[in-house]
Amino acid sequence: MLRNLFSSLLPDGSFSFSSYFRIKGRRSLYLYCVITGIVSGLGAFLFSRALAWAEYISLESIAGLQETHSGGEYYVSLQPMSSLLLGRWALLFLPVIGGLITGWIVWKFSPDSSGTGTDSLIDSFHNKEGKVDPKVPIIKSIATVFTLSSGGSGGKEGPISLIGAGFGSLVANLTKAGARARRTLLLAGTAGGLGAIFHAPLGGALTSVEMVYREDIESDSLVPCIISSVTAFLIYSSLNGFGAVYKVPEIGFEAYKELVFYLILGIVCYLSGAFLIRSFQFMQDWSKTWAFPIWLKPAIGGIPVGIIGYFLPEVIGTGAGFLQNILEGTYQFENTIGSFFQAIGLAKNIEADHIQFFANDLSVHVDVFIVLCFLLFALLKIMTTSFTIGTGGSAGMFGPSLFIGGMLGGAVGTLAKLILGYKVSIASFVLVGMGAFYAGIASAPIAGMVMICEIIGSYYLLPPLMIVSITTFVLSHKLHLYKSQKGTRFQSPAHYWDMNRDLLEEIRISDIADKLRNIAVIRSSSLLSSLEEDSIKINASDYIVLDPEGKYFGMLSLRNIRLHSEGRALTKNLVLVGDVADVSIRPISTSTSLANAFKTLLENSMDKIPVEDQGNYLGYLRYADIIAIYFERTRTSRPVSS
Structure with a gap:
């Protein structure tokens, strides 16, 4: 000491x-x-x-x-x-x-x-x-x-x-x-x-x-x-105080045939997650174009939120209280339409008994109405969240994802009840939807499953949670709610030095010249609109741009190009690849080590890097090629145990 x-x-x-x-x-x-x-x-x-x-x-x-x-x-x-x-x-x-x-x-x-x-x-x-x-x-x-x-x-x-x-x-x-x-x-x-x-x-x-x-x-x-x-x-x-965040009734599934509807829920969560991400990111990009001070934009976003909340206050705020009522089965959907009619002034003092589609024997129609209500709540929650956070408001996305996933689970669960003909646990579908939806949009399947189990204080729903969360995660592999996420640790600067740098330093580009490619290459004189159409065929987003003489000109990332649809029609035959190429990214030479090539790729956030030899363009090296070479050399250089 x-x-x-x-x-x-x-x-x-x-x-x-x-x-x-x-x-x-x-x-x-x-x-x-x-x-x-x-x-x-x-x-x-x-x-x-x-x-x-x-x-x-x-x-x-x-x-x-x-x-x-x-x-x-x-x-x-x-x-x-x-x-x-x-x-x-x-x-x-x-x-x-x-x-x-x-x-x-x-x-x-x-x-x-x-x-x-x-x-x-x-x-x-x-x-x-x-x-x-x-x-x-x-x-x-x-x-x-x-x-x-x-x-x-x-x-x-x-x-x-x-x-x-x-x-x-x-x-x-x-x-x-x-x-x-x-x-x-x-x-x-x-x-x-x-x-x-x-x-x-x-x-x-x-x-x-x-x-x-x-x-x-x-x-x-x-x-x-x-x-x-x-x-x-x-x-x-x-x-x-100890205890679960949400109080839930008895949960579980009665028969294996319910798993079919859980699979359907996974698909629905994927489609809705894609819509949420696109809506949220569209609102972020659109609000940046508003000719208003930055501090005023969240207030403008609050206008549609207030209008929606006036008619259906269930979809504003955190929504935790409404979710609790849904899980307990105490929410009266029959009151929703009456409350809506009262809000717009088309009816007064409507009782719940008068809303049940005017007949007690039309229970099928009531279930259809409940399914539509669940879907409406999910849609409006996506809208209010996009307007709130997308315009600069301060809040998290985990809470809304639980709400939206819960509403989707409620819709599919009610549909399962309608088709199967017996009392399905709606709360179980709601909870599974909550976990699966977040697993898809955040690329966090394990966390989504465990988080829901702990929120309700029970692991009884873990099997359907695993099925639906993995289904949603697999389908959502191209969805990215958080733009700063990296694919793997090898793509993160935080783990750049975790790789065997000595091994990468020993390998020169000239040693692996056979790995160079020339597929995602375009001339600077080509039309940008033609490139966007052709990019679908080879599934590439980053391109090497050459000048008319075949010399290296620059790099082009389709991910970074944002043209509005109305502007695209006007510029379709005007914008050339050379007009939007990034000429600041310089090529590497054949004497460059793989370690420096890897570092250059990370610094420029590209998936490929051009290679030159004495001013002549040879081809490009991909990020995936460096990783493959590294693991190949690691295996071959590993000593054999006696």
Whole structure:
């Protein structure tokens, strides 16, 4: 102990905090994961309390909404303040006011705090050595409280994850830790926040290590994430109470023939996930073209959210209370159409008994109506979420994905009940849809399955969850909700040095000249529209561009070209490949090592790199070729055991 203390003294006799408390190995890293978990649990507790009180004042007291929380969440157990009651029409302006406040806070103090928060975490892990601005978690939390409590559609996992991740990054900075330890603490903080708020210690850990890749997991950080997540869960639960987030009735499936409908649910989740991602990304791109100040855009996005919420308030906010009612089977769908007619002024004092399609013996028609209601709720939730977060609002996407998946599960479950002719567990389909939908859009099948089981406090639904989640994941392999995700660890700068660099340094491009290709090559004088049509045939997105003399000209990535449909018609026969090619990317020579070629590919975010020899273009080398060569040489150079 004394030796460590004296070794922490600087030459001038002063004390070095970072030297004494630095991370010296796995055991000290685990200790800091425990500390990170404690802070994550406390942060989740404070955030959940702040959000609950804000929703009590705005949604419950002002707008008159009820049951805005799930059965296991904290809620303000007071009667709404009647002096503040304005009624349902307050929903027309509450999302606008919330968006205005959120937009100003984010614009004024931290522009990085807008959006989901998860994408910025993933980007920080891959490209910023796990560094997070300390003010981002605070600003993100405040902005999200205003967004959700005013009726904006989103989830609360974004700021909670950032609280833990920001503290983990801060610990790494204070202890002068390296990039690897900082990335681990970043994920550990994320796991702590998720494990606490969703009462899911294992699910939070798996989500944090799985969300950074599309086809891989950050296995090195799994144990630290489990330590942090369990610690945060214990801290949060000791203050908030133990138990599952959602209270559910008896669940399960009665017969194997129900599995057919679970498979159908997987397909439906895939199709709906694709629609959500396209809608969300379209709104992000479209809002960037608006000729309004940045701080005003979330308020503009709040206008359609308020209009939709006025007619169907079930699809605004977190939607946790509505999901709870669906799981318990207490939601009266017959009231939905009556409430809608009353809102638009076409009917007054409609009773539920009068809505059941005017006849008690038309139960089949009632089930069809319920299926349509479920699908309508899912569609409108996609719209309100896209308008809320896509325009710059601050909230997470995990919460809306649970809602949308639950609605799709409810629709398919009701359809199964209608066709099979016996009482199918609708709650089971709802829960499976919740897990499968997130597994597809976030490329996190394991995390989606485990998270749902822990949210409800039961693993009884694990078999259908596995079937539907894997089905959705396989179908959704081209869907990317988080743009910063990498395919595998070999595509991440975080693991660039994990490969045997000496082996890559020994191999020159001239040694593997037979691997060079010339398929995705185009002349600069070709029309861009023709290239886009031909690209489908070879399934390529990155092209080598040559000038009319066959010399290297530049690179072209179709992924980075965004032309609006109306503009495309006008420029179809005008834009040449050479007009949009990137001439800043320089080719490599035959004397370049595979290590430098690999580094160049990562720096330019391309899947191929051109090769020249004394100014003459030879071909290109793909990222996949380097990986294949590396593993081939690794196998052949491995010593044979005696």
